[in-house]
Every structure is written in structure tokens, then in C-alpha cells.
Amino acid sequence: MASRGLKVLPSGRAGRGRLYVNLPDGRAVAWYDRRANRISVLADERREEILTALRPYLTGTVAIGPPPVPTPAELLRLSLPPDEDLAPNRPGxxxxxxxxxxxxxxxxxxxxxxxxxxxxxxxxxxxxxxxxxxxxxxxxxxxxxxxxxxxxxxxxxxxxxxxxxxxxxxxxxxxxxxxxxxxxxxxxxxxxxxxxxxxxxxxxxxxxxxxxxxxxxxxxxxxxxxxxxxxxxxxxxxxxxxxxxxxxxxxxxxxxxxxxxxxxxx
Structure with missing residues (x-):
């Protein structure tokens, strides 16, 4: 799903893990952690666009704020272009x-x-x-x-x-x-x-x-x-x-x- 140039992509097969909100060039501007029900915003100036893009996926009361200090693994994920991500692959x-x-x-x-x-x-x-x-x-x-x-x-x-x-x-x-x-x-x-x-x-x-x-x-x-x-x-x-x-x-x-x-x- 896209909202004014933003794309929402799953970090794996649909319905699992996080949802990332990306710019057209693949850079992430936010992610929605469904387990924690929290949106981490990387580009605060795009907060309203991000919320609009994620709204169909949100449930209950959602916390919104800056992300926690990223781990090395998270930094790798944020720099990974969507076309290079194997996580969405299906079996076979x-x-x-x-x-x-x-x-x-x-x-x-x-x-x-x-x-x-x-x-x-x-x-x-x-x-x-x-x-x-x-x-x-x-x-x-x-x-x-x-x-x-x-x-x-x-x-x-x-x-x-x-x-x-x-x-x-x-x-x-x-x-x-x-x-x-x-x-x-x-x-x-x-x-x-x-x-x-x-x-x-x-x-x-x-x-x-x-x-x-x-x-x-x-x-x-x-x-x-x-x-x-x-x-x-x-x-x-x-x-x-x-x-x-x-x-x-x-x-x-x-x-x-x-x-x-x-x-x-x-």
C-alpha cells in the first residue's frame, strides 16, 4: 500500500513481523511493530503521511515515537533495499x-x-x-x-x-x-x-x-x-x-x- 509516495512493506511474509514504511528509493522512514503495537518514526516531518499509510493495519491504542537506539541488526535491515530482501520469499x-x-x-x-x-x-x-x-x-x-x-x-x-x-x-x-x-x-x-x-x-x-x-x-x-x-x-x-x-x-x-x-x- 502507498500514501503520497510512501510504501508499506512487511519484514517477511504478510501478517508477521514488522511493517516498514519506505520512501520510493527504499529508505525506511518508520516501522510498525505489531507485537509491541508501536510505531517508530525516523522522519518526524512525515509523521502524518506515515500514520495515513499505516492506518489500515493499526489495531487498538498505538504508541508513537522515535525509535529506540538501533541494534547493529536493525541498522543492517534499515539499509537493505527491498529488492535485495529475501524475507518475503515463499517456500519453493x-x-x-x-x-x-x-x-x-x-x-x-x-x-x-x-x-x-x-x-x-x-x-x-x-x-x-x-x-x-x-x-x-x-x-x-x-x-x-x-x-x-x-x-x-x-x-x-x-x-x-x-x-x-x-x-x-x-x-x-x-x-x-x-x-x-x-x-x-x-x-x-x-x-x-x-x-x-x-x-x-x-x-x-x-x-x-x-x-x-x-x-x-x-x-x-x-x-x-x-x-x-x-x-x-x-x-x-x-x-x-x-x-x-x-x-x-x-x-x-x-x-x-x-x-x-x-x-x-x-
């Missing part, structure tokens, strides 16, 4: 585009739809975690991760696998679904986590998320790559020991959501 963003613009052949489209379903199902689980202030999630990250999750236990680079309602086995190097040829998903997950570790300058755990397998077998020697399913993911992540403090999480999230972070890494 690239697959949605491929299906929308057409893929060659019915078989290819069916495979894309299966993969999209897997990413969306895992995305729902991760988004539910992100409803809490303790977790941050990004989807479709720079061609590197299907999902990137940042929380108290650390950073997790997640690759989804469609089990296609068949027996799925995961080894140290290969993954097999039913009777299809093995694929190098464990190695791909490791490489993706290595990219993320370099880009973020922080340890990143590789994760394979297997969706819709009738039976999942994981070799006991596979210890560096976590293998999860949508029903087990939340409990595992919440039970993992804490390694990050909230300011560290926010700084990592601010860095990870910048598309340019991943271009430099590659």
Missing part, C-alpha cells in the same frame, strides 16, 4: 515461478509439483516455529538452501526431499527413494551448509528434510547431516542445546536475508 519460490511460466512436459510439471509440495509442507512447520520470537526462517535462499532456520540452537541449512510415499534410505553419501537411482543429497546438503558457513561466518548445520516417505531409514554412521521429517522437526529443533543469544540471532538473520550475502559467497 523458484518452483512456483517455473510452474507459473511453464515447464516442459507433463512429467516434469508433476515432479515440480511434488517438490513444491514438499517445500511447502516443511515451510509450514518452520513458519510455525518462527511465530515465536525465538526463531527466524528464510525460504529459497540464493539457490543454496530450500530453507534457512536461525534459532537458539544455531543455524540450519535445510534441503527438502520428496519421499513420494515410498521407502527412503539415507546413507553417508547417497539417498534413495523407492527403486529410483540414488541421488547425492547428503553431499549436496553438506556443500550448501559449507556455503552458508562461509557467507555468514558462523557454523551452519546441514539438514535433510524428508517429506511423505512411508518408511525412513538412516544409516547410523551419518552424524554430520541431520535427517528430519515434518512431524519430528519442531521437537528436535526445540530440544537442541542453545548456542546463540538473541542479538547474535538477529545479526545473522539480518545478514542472511540480504541477497547480496549469497552472491558474494558463491
Amino acid at each position: 519460490e523458484a518452483l512456483i515461478g517455473a510452474l507459473t511460466h511453464g515447464a516442459a512436459g507433463a512429467r516434469a510439471r508433476h515432479r515440480l509439483r511434488q517438490e513444491l509440495t514438499a517445500r511447502q509442507r516443511m515451510g509450514e512447520v518452520l513458519d510455525a516455529l518462527a511465530e515465536s520470537e525465538d526463531w527466524r526462517v528464510l525460504h529459497s535462499v540464493g539457490g543454496i538452501a530450500d530453507h534457512l532456520l536461525i534459532g537458539p540452537p544455531g543455524v540450519f541449512c535445510i534441503r527438502t526431499v520428496q519421499g513420494r510415499r515410498q521407502r527412503t534410505s539415507v546413507g553417508d553419501l547417497l539417498l534413495t527413494v523407492g527403486r529410483t537411482d540414488p541421488t547425492p543429497d547428503p553431499r549436496t546438503a553438506r556443500r550448501a551448509a559449507a556455503y552458508a558457513t562461509y557467507a555468514l561466518s558462523a557454523p551452519v548445520t546441514p539438514v535433510l528434510a524428508v517429506v511423505d516417505a512411508t518408511r525412513l531409514e538412516v544409516t547410523p554412521t551419518l552424524r554430520d547431516v541431520r535427517v528430519l521429517t515434518p512431524p519430528t522437526a519442531a521437537r528436535f529443533l526445540q530440544d537442541t542445546p542453545t548456542t546463540l543469544k538473541p542479538p547474535e540471532m538477529e545479526t545473522l538473520y539480518a545478514t542472511a536475508r540480504d541477497r547480496r550475502t549469497w552472491l558474494v559467497a558463491r
Whole structure:
């Protein structure tokens, strides 16, 4: 929504997080924190314009004033152009585009739809975690991760696998679904986590998320790559020991959501 040149943009998927009021060049002049029900104004001379732009989103009694002293993560967010922000990405963003613009052949489209379903199902689980202030999630990250999750236990680079309602086995190097040829998903997950570790300058755990397998077998020697399913993911992540403090999480999230972070890494 726009009001006299101001644009209101969410800091993530619609309905979550903050709403930022930006100038046409992408610079923020205010934000509305829905959890705190507070508007932080950066350009007081535009206060009335800002209130007009935000009015459709406001509920109850809203506090208005200058922002608190910004954290380093907030400074990164304020300097991030909207076109470079990965936070609004949906699960399977690239697959949605491929299906929308057409893929060659019915078989290819069916495979894309299966993969999209897997990413969306895992995305729902991760988004539910992100409803809490303790977790941050990004989807479709720079061609590197299907999902990137940042929380108290650390950073997790997640690759989804469609089990296609068949027996799925995961080894140290290969993954097999039913009777299809093995694929190098464990190695791909490791490489993706290595990219993320370099880009973020922080340890990143590789994760394979297997969706819709009738039976999942994981070799006991596979210890560096976590293998999860949508029903087990939340409990595992919440039970993992804490390694990050909230300011560290926010700084990592601010860095990870910048598309340019991943271009430099590659």
C-alpha cells in the first residue's frame, strides 16, 4: 500500500513481523511493530503521511515515537533495499515461478509439483516455529538452501526431499527413494551448509528434510547431516542445546536475508 509516495512493506511474509514504511528509493522512514503495537518514526516531518499509510493495519491504542537506539541488526535491515530482501520469499519460490511460466512436459510439471509440495509442507512447520520470537526462517535462499532456520540452537541449512510415499534410505553419501537411482543429497546438503558457513561466518548445520516417505531409514554412521521429517522437526529443533543469544540471532538473520550475502559467497 502507498500514501503520497510512501510504501508499506512487511519484514517477511504478510501478517508477521514488522511493517516498514519506505520512501520510493527504499529508505525506511518508520516501522510498525505489531507485537509491541508501536510505531517508530525516523522522519518526524512525515509523521502524518506515515500514520495515513499505516492506518489500515493499526489495531487498538498505538504508541508513537522515535525509535529506540538501533541494534547493529536493525541498522543492517534499515539499509537493505527491498529488492535485495529475501524475507518475503515463499517456500519453493523458484518452483512456483517455473510452474507459473511453464515447464516442459507433463512429467516434469508433476515432479515440480511434488517438490513444491514438499517445500511447502516443511515451510509450514518452520513458519510455525518462527511465530515465536525465538526463531527466524528464510525460504529459497540464493539457490543454496530450500530453507534457512536461525534459532537458539544455531543455524540450519535445510534441503527438502520428496519421499513420494515410498521407502527412503539415507546413507553417508547417497539417498534413495523407492527403486529410483540414488541421488547425492547428503553431499549436496553438506556443500550448501559449507556455503552458508562461509557467507555468514558462523557454523551452519546441514539438514535433510524428508517429506511423505512411508518408511525412513538412516544409516547410523551419518552424524554430520541431520535427517528430519515434518512431524519430528519442531521437537528436535526445540530440544537442541542453545548456542546463540538473541542479538547474535538477529545479526545473522539480518545478514542472511540480504541477497547480496549469497552472491558474494558463491
